[in-house]
Amino acid sequence: MSAYDLPSRDGHFGPYGGIFVAETLISALEDLRQKYEYYRTDSEFQAEFAYELKHYVGRPSPIYHAKRWSEHLGGAQILLKREDLNHTGAHKINNTVGQALLARRMGKKRVIAETGAGQHGVASATVAARYGMECVVYMGSEDVKRQATNVYRMKLLGATVIPVESGSRTLKDALNEAMRDWVTNVESTFYIIGTVAGPHPYPMMVRDFQAIIGIEAKTQMIELFGRQPDALIACVGGGSNAIGLFYPYIEDSAVRLIGVEAAGKGIETKQHAATLSTGRPGVLHGNRTYLIQDENGQIIETHSISAGLDYPGVGPEHAWLKDCGRAEYVAITDDEALQAFHDLCRYEGIMPALESSHALAYAAKYAPTLPKDKLLLVNLSGRGDKDMATVAQMSGLSL
Amino acid sequence: MNRIAQTFASLKDQNRKALIPFITAGDPHPDVTVHLMHQLVRSGADIIELGVPFSDPMADGPTIQRSSERALKHHVSLNKVLDFVGEFRETNTDTPVVLMGYANPIEAMGYTVFASKARSCGVDGVLIVDYPPEESSEWVKCLDEHGIDAIFLLSPTTPKARIEQVAKLAKGYVYYVSLKGVTGASHLDLENVSQRLKELRQHITIPIGVGFGIRDGSTARAVANVADAVVIGSRIIEEIEHATQDKLLFQVASLLTDLRKAMDEH
Numbered sequence: 092m093s094a095y096d097l098p099s100r101d102g103h104f105g106p107y108g109g110i111f112v113a114e115t116l117i118s119a120l121e122d123l124r125q126k127y128e129y130y131r132t133d134s135e136f137q138a139e140f141a142y143e144l145k146h147y148v149g150r151p152s153p154i155y156h157a158k159r160w161s162e163h164l165g166g167a168q169i170l171l172k173r174e175d176l177n178h179t180g181a182h183k184i185n186n187t188v189g190q191a192l193l194a195r196r197m198g199k200k201r202v203i204a205e206t207g208a209g210q211h212g213v214a215s216a217t218v219a220a221r222y223g224m225e226c227v228v229y230m231g232s233e234d235v236k237r238q239a240t241n242v243y244r245m246k247l248l249g250a251t252v253i254p255v256e257s258g259s260r261t262l263k264d265a266l267n268e269a270m271r272d273w274v275t276n277v278e279s280t281f282y283i284i285g286t287v288a289g290p291h292p293y294p295m296m297v298r299d300f301q302a303i304i305g306i307e308a309k310t311q312m313i314e315l316f317g318r319q320p321d322a323l324i325a326c327v328g329g330g331s332n333a334i335g336l337f338y339p340y341i342e343d344s345a346v347r348l349i350g351v352e353a354a355g356k357g358i359e360t361k362q363h364a365a366t367l368s369t370g371r372p373g374v375l376h377g378n379r380t381y382l383i384q385d386e387n388g389q390i391i392e393t394h395s396i397s398a399g400l401d402y403p404g405v406g407p408e409h410a411w412l413k414d415c416g417r418a419e420y421v422a423i424t425d426d427e428a429l430q431a432f433h434d435l436c437r438y439e440g441i442m443p444a445l446e447s448s449h450a451l452a453y454a455a456k457y458a459p460t461l462p463k464d465k466l467l468l469v470n471l472s473g474r475g476d477k478d479m480a481t482v483a484q485m486s487g488l489s490l
Numbered sequence: 491m492n493r494i495a496q497t498f499a500s501l502k503d504q505n506r507k508a509l510i511p512f513i514t515a516g517d518p519h520p521d522v523t524v525h526l527m528h529q530l531v532r533s534g535a536d537i538i539e540l541g542v543p544f545s546d547p548m549a550d551g552p553t554i555q556r557s558s559e560r561a562l563k564h565h566v567s568l569n570k571v572l573d574f575v576g577e578f579r580e581t582n583t584d585t586p587v588v589l590m591g592y593a594n595p596i597e598a599m600g601y602t603v604f605a606s607k608a609r610s611c612g613v614d615g616v617l618i619v620d621y622p623p624e625e626s627s628e629w630v631k632c633l634d635e636h637g638i639d640a641i642f643l644l645s646p647t648t649p650k651a652r653i654e655q656v657a658k659l660a661k662g663y664v665y666y667v668s669l670k671g672v673t674g675a676s677h678l679d680l681e682n683v684s685q686r687l688k689e690l691r692q693h694i695t696i697p698i699g700v701g702f703g704i705r706d707g708s709t710a711r712a713v714a715n716v717a718d719a720v721v722i723g724s725r726i727i728e729e730i731e732h733a734t735q736d737k738l739l740f741q742v743a744s745l746l747t748d749l750r751k752a753m754d755e756h
């Protein structure tokens with residue numbers, strides 16, 4: 092494989108990506124692109140980012156060998172990249188620290204964010220508090236109900252949470268509303284997008300900030316096992332934790348890259364969020380990518396037990412990696428994810444986020460088909476404390 | 491000369507400015523749309539902007555969002571919108587119709603299928619909010635081949651180099667968004683608009699319409715004094731939203747007639 096250097100200067104990953112936004116946002120994106128391009132290679136910026144990741148986020152996150160669970164499954168060894176141990180409990184903070192540092196250098200005193208599960212909202216509220224910025228988080232009113240604890244966490248951190256009542260009242264609508272805020276307040280405001288979606292330069296910038304996951308893994312794998320894993324497995328909502336792990340491995344063609352989407356109640360029920368597995372290319376939220384849409388190009392409501400995967404689009408780089416065959420994408424149902432959630436609790440004493448449980452569930456399916464000396468590295472993108480109420484409810488309990 | 495050029499040419503002869511109302515196709519009900527279009531023309535509209543409803547209208551404020559949601563409840567697809575235009579053309583062959591909407595319904599239909607159907611239904615121009623010039627070369631080429639004008643937006647933040655780029659691509663008229671923000675916002679800085687239009691005119695040779703934030707006769711007149719066309723959207727949608735079914739056409743007509751009068755009194 093030749094050197095991978097996407098996106099192109101204008102933000103394209105093959106036919107995907109780009110800057111599909113209204114004229115009113117173009118100059119803000121151009122400003123962001125120029126600033127980011129500068130700081131991307133600025134050693135002082137990179138040093139501060141590294142310092143913050145180490146001392147504030149708590150990186151590097153360890154790789155943990157889930158021996159008991161692997162043994163129980165009776166096949167390949169399952170290794171976990173412990174993003175759940177980061178400050179605020181998920182990979183999302185890697186990106187919000189990076190964007191907040193950029194916002195500060197751009198002189199922005201107000202940050203806004205969209206959130207589904209609330210993890211990105213919490214991570215944004217956290218860095219806003221850390222760097223003394225005002226923070227407004229848009230969240231679909233359905234999600235506000237589903238994720239009450241995270242709403243309160245954001246408020247404790249000093250953020251204003253605005254419930255979004257338009258459309259399907261979930262993550263995609265929160266993103267629409269954040270974009271509307273941004274065009275209105277473009278001079279004072281920095282929009283912290285939470286995943287590798289949106290118009291250029293966001294998919295590239297968020298990937299770069301999350302790539303620390305894969306960069307660390309490459310060194311840790313050699314230290315711990317003397318070799319790289321046979322496959323990487325990560326859940327895909329917008330795709331930021333997955334691309335963070337995959338990106339440094341893209342040119343390592345011996346390592347399989349497997350993204351796991353949410354099959355919800357089953358692909359055949361149409362109540363799912365498996366965009367790459369079932370969608371068609373189109374344009375939404377500033378980029379061209381696969382979308383879950385009807386035959387008229389209207390975006391369809393998605394379903395997943397995990398709010399963080401409940402999104403009808405996917406990052407454009409994943410669309411490209413799928414089309415060119417470098418990465419594979421599979422789907423896991425709510426029930427399978429829930430089973431993996433319980434298994435990891437019981438076999439390893441680790442409570443995974445429901446999003447991450449999708450990646451775990453695929454590993455649990457795949458591992459038994461492989462010999463014991465194969466290594467599967469699963470991105471444990473977040474911890475499951477936020478999901479206890481959902482899991483309890485699924486088990487017929489209420490907390 | 492196509493219908494848009496013809497309209498601007500004859501307005502120029504009469505020393506008048508174009509009044510361009512925006513409505514969302516299918517709002518409040520698909521049965522009303524074509525009647526409403528004819529009513530707009532009878533009440534003084536020179537060009538009609540017809541919104542294609544979309545599930546995720548990112549650049550619109552709450553009023554137009556709600557109109558899109560109402561239309562989508564009745565499953566008003568892009569195909570259906572084109573049918574409305576075809577029906578309108580059965581009895582109106584002069585008033586230009588410009589479709590305004592978002593990229594994905596067009597992506598789903600395909601550029602060529604869309605352009606040839608739009609052409610045969612009598613669409614004159616298309617403005618896709620999230621197709622900026624950077625991503626539009628194939629799109630514009632396809633519209634060109636079918637004799638449809640590609641309308642583009644310019645904003646208070648558009649720098650000079652881009653104005654030149656838009657000047658090269660744009661056909662029909664350009665649409666100057668008079669404020670930062672989404673549709674339906676209510677502050678409009680006339681001083682600023684007039685200043686900006688002077689700058690734009692150094693590069694743009696086709697007519698310039700101004701929209702966003704125009705709510706009444708006096709703002710419409712003030713804008714008409716400096717621009718070639720006045721676009722009015724959210725204010726009409728509000729009227730549609732609040733009118734009872736039997737009063738709908740009447741109320742929209744009386745709003746538009748007032749605007750027309752105010753614009754022509756200069």
Ligand SMILES: Cc1ncc(COP(=O)(O)O)c(C=O)c1O
Binds near residue numbers: 209211331446
């Ligand atoms: C723990 C966790 N994992 C994964 C995701 C999905 O996002 P992405 O696909 O961008 O990693 C989320 C989103 O909220 C999350 O909270």
